[in-house]
Amino acid sequence: MSRLALALGVVILATVPLWVSGTFYVNIASQILLYAIFALGVNVLTGYAGLATLGHAGLFGIAAYTAAKLLTAGYAHTVAVLGALAMTLIAGALFAILALRGTGLGFVMITVALGQIVWGVAYRWLSITNGDNGISVTTRPTPFGLSLATPPRFYWATLVLFLAVVAVTAMFVASPFGASVRGTRDQPRRMNALGYHVWMIRFLAFLLSAIWTGVAGVLYLYYNQFVSPQAVALTASAEALLMVIAGGSGTLLGPVVGAALVVVMKNVASGYIERWNFLLGAIFVAIVVFMPEGLVPGAARLWRRATVAWTPRAAVAAPGGRPAP
Amino acid sequence: MDAQGRGGRAGRAAGAVSGPALAVRGLTKSFGGLLVTARVDLAVEEGERRLIIGPNGAGKTTLFNLVTGELRPDEGTVTLLGRDITRVPGRRRAHLGISRTYQIITLFPRDTLLRNVTLSLLGRSPLRWNPLVRLERQGALIARAREALARVGLEHLAERPLAQTSYGERRRVEIAMALAQNPRVLLLDEPFAGLSIEERRDVLHLVTRIPRNVTVVMIEHDMDVALDFAERITVLHFGHVVVEGTRGEVVAHPRTREIYLGE
Numbered sequence: 001m002s003r004l005a006l007a008l009g010v011v012i013l014a015t016v017p018l019w020v021s022g023t024f025y026v027n028i029a030s031q032i033l034l035y036a037i038f039a040l041g042v043n044v045l046t047g048y049a050g051l052a053t054l055g056h057a058g059l060f061g062i063a064a065y066t067a068a069k070l071l072t073a074g075y076a077h078t079v080a081v082l083g084a085l086a087m088t089l090i091a092g093a094l095f096a097i098l099a100l101r102g103t104g105l106g107f108v109m110i111t112v113a114l115g116q117i118v119w120g121v122a123y124r125w126l127s128i129t130n131g132d133n134g135i136s137v138t139t140r141p142t143p144f145g146l147s148l149a150t151p152p153r154f155y156w157a158t159l160v161l162f163l164a165v166v167a168v169t170a171m172f173v174a175s176p177f178g179a180s181v182r183g184t185r186d187q188p189r190r191m192n193a194l195g196y197h198v199w200m201i202r203f204l205a206f207l208l209s210a211i212w213t214g215v216a217g218v219l220y221l222y223y224n225q226f227v228s229p230q231a232v233a234l235t236a237s238a239e240a241l242l243m244v245i246a247g248g249s250g251t252l253l254g255p256v257v258g259a260a261l262v263v264v265m266k267n268v269a270s271g272y273i274e275r276w277n278f279l280l281g282a283i284f285v286a287i288v289v290f291m292p293e294g295l296v297p298g299a300a301r302l303w304r305r306a307t308v309a310w311t312p313r314a315a316v317a318a319p320g321g322r323p324a325p
Numbered sequence: 326m327d328a329q330g331r332g333g334r335a336g337r338a339a340g341a342v343s344g345p346a347l348a349v350r351g352l353t354k355s356f357g358g359l360l361v362t363a364r365v366d367l368a369v370e371e372g373e374r375r376l377i378i379g380p381n382g383a384g385k386t387t388l389f390n391l392v393t394g395e396l397r398p399d400e401g402t403v404t405l406l407g408r409d410i411t412r413v414p415g416r417r418r419a420h421l422g423i424s425r426t427y428q429i430i431t432l433f434p435r436d437t438l439l440r441n442v443t444l445s446l447l448g449r450s451p452l453r454w455n456p457l458v459r460l461e462r463q464g465a466l467i468a469r470a471r472e473a474l475a476r477v478g479l480e481h482l483a484e485r486p487l488a489q490t491s492y493g494e495r496r497r498v499e500i501a502m503a504l505a506q507n508p509r510v511l512l513l514d515e516p517f518a519g520l521s522i523e524e525r526r527d528v529l530h531l532v533t534r535i536p537r538n539v540t541v542v543m544i545e546h547d548m549d550v551a552l553d554f555a556e557r558i559t560v561l562h563f564g565h566v567v568v569e570g571t572r573g574e575v576v577a578h579p580r581t582r583e584i585y586l587g588e
Contacts, residue, residue: 176447176463177456183433183444190431193393194448194506195419 013159017152026151027223032256032263033155033162034219039243039255040169041212046241047250048178049205050185051107054237055095055115059210061122061232063088063217068135068227069128077141084221085214092210096203103188115237122229134228137221148222158219165212170252172208181205182250246287248294257295344407346371346540347510352391352401354384361387363564364401369510369557372537376555377544380584383561385544386428389512393425394418406509420449422509426499428518428544432487438498439483442470445502473505474498477531493524500531504539511535513543517550525550548585552576560584 017026038060046052067084071077099110122129129135140148148154172178183191184198192198221227230236243262248254262280270276291298345368354362361384369375377385390396392403394415402411405421413421433441446466447453461467474480477497482490487498496516503511516532517525532554535541545551558575560568568578575581 171459172456174459174461175456176450176452176458176460177454179440179444179447179460180453186433186435187431189395190427190433191444191448192416193395193419193425194445194502195416196448196453197416 010163013163014156016159017155023151026155028263028267030151030155030158030223031267032260033158034216034223035240035243035263036256036259037162037165037212037219038216038240039247039259040165040252041209041216042240043244043249043251043255044169044172044181044205044212045209046244047254048173048181048185049202049209051099051103051202051206052241053099053111053209054108054234054241055099055111055113055118056209056213056240057232057234057236058115058118059088059092059095059213060217060220060236060240061118061227061229062091063214064221064227064231065122065129065135067218067221068137071137071139072135077139081141081218084218085211088210088214088217089207092207092213093203095210096206100199100202100206112234112237115232115234119229119232119234122232129229132229134226136226138225140222140225154223158223161215161219165215166252166256169212173252177201177204242284246284246294248296248298251294251296254294254296261295345369345404346373346406347392347542348402348404349388349392350402350404352388352403353399354387354391354396355399361564362391362398365561365564365566367559367566367569369540369542371540373540374554374556375540375542376551376558377542377561378546378548378551378558378585379561379567381546382563384564385561386514387564388561389425389514389542389544392512393423419506422507423512424503424506424508424510425512426496426503426514426516428514430492430495430499432495432498432502434488435486437484437486438474438479438490438494439467439470441487441498442473442501442505443467445505446470446473449506470505473501476504477501478527493520493527496520496524496528497531500528504535508539510540510542513541515544515546517545517547529554 016029020026020029038056042053042056045056063084066087067080070080070083075083095111095114098114099107102110123131125131140154142148143157146153146157148157180191180196180201183196184201188198191201217231220231239262243258244255245258246261247256247258261283265276265280265283269279273279287295287298291301293301347367347369349365349367352362352365352367353360363384365384365388367388377388379385387396391398394410394413394417398411402409404410405418405423408421410418410421433444436444443460443466446469447460450466452458452463452466471480471483474483477500479494479497479501482494487495490498500513500516503513513532516528520528529550532541532543543551543554552572555572557569557571559566560575560578560581562584567584568575568580570578
């Protein structure tokens, strides 16, 4: 059943450019996927390790800017991509060492500060970042000789990366290390007494989170073929966190749904409503009020309730069919 | 398999050690101006059952926190099986053979009982760092977790989320988790707190069946329940060891009566 649903989901995603009319919507689909990768990265930290971050746009921007600088300096795409990921990992390690001095609100505040430092550099250090004018790159990479110039091709490339990120995240979640990470979220003190190195577990979760953010940042650069301080702003960090919370933090599908919601609102609703931010805010309020656990777990809860209500009594009484008291 | 190997090594190590399993010397800790642990000396022999009693605020739990490394002492030393562990971080002490339970239940409410105990086993296994295999498929580990649950009579609830179990069952999960780690020294912090009479009896039965190669130190506020269990008793009062001796000595001691009965 779930395998079938998974296969169906992959087929639907893979055929998007075939049944969606117009490059506009194909591009939106690419954006959803790249932001979903970003949100999956934030979710590793916020959802699974229980450390809310408002500085990940800084890492996202470091990836995009590093790739842009390497490309404009004349390096090949491979060098630019690997260099950007390495840089993001180093920056992520630095962020983690500084931010993990605190947990909870302390952690959030340090990530805000770190994100704002990156934003300040992007905005003000003109000689490196070209300030508000940003950096443009002229070409997209051609992996295995395949051009990614057209929207459908770029979409497919993004989809391959997205599926890889989802698969690796799923593996991480189901692994013993994933259980260790969730344990440090739920009972850090107990975990320490049980013999776990809580700090190191959080640090490694931060690194995984940084890698996904780096992948998303590089995709962002190639998608727009441009990067400016806007990508690094605090609002970008907040948006990523909202994607995770709205979709359902600590779930695999939640951040993807959250990313879709935000990207669709931004691009589609903004065409009809000038104050689309207001609409997005209203939707978030509604989610928090009616489904505080997020759209995906909330929908699952409603679905279970509906199936229980519509199932004949005898079936409900069967073992496992009874809802939790 | 892994557990047996470790047990064997620990067994040989135990033979080499002469002297107490757990020794505390001159242990002192204060919070601000409040002295909660005052030059406490304590020596618990291998396999001994030690009861630590004392009124609220006597510093019993603080003493445990100092022994497990959750708190750093201001002065004094903690020795485990002849090895000075005063400067060893808390997480390492679990690997050296100290396990504990908490007075305020500290479990993983979203997870099943089986997962709770699995996390405990994982804490002492290098597998805890592995991101590449499925935890569900770690048959040997999960079988050991089921065994640990069976030891406390909760095997039938293995798949139930902890949030849906009773308080008494959670106490037993705490003990199952501590025992699953194959500790040399087990610290039980008020294992009877908040339990009904039948539940107390169950837990007491469980605790008395712990094998003799495990040294057990138990804190209990209520003396009546734990008295049968203890071989030696230490009475703490305002951070000081006031009385220490065999069960009979301590019960008969005038200071104990003074502290407990206000005579």
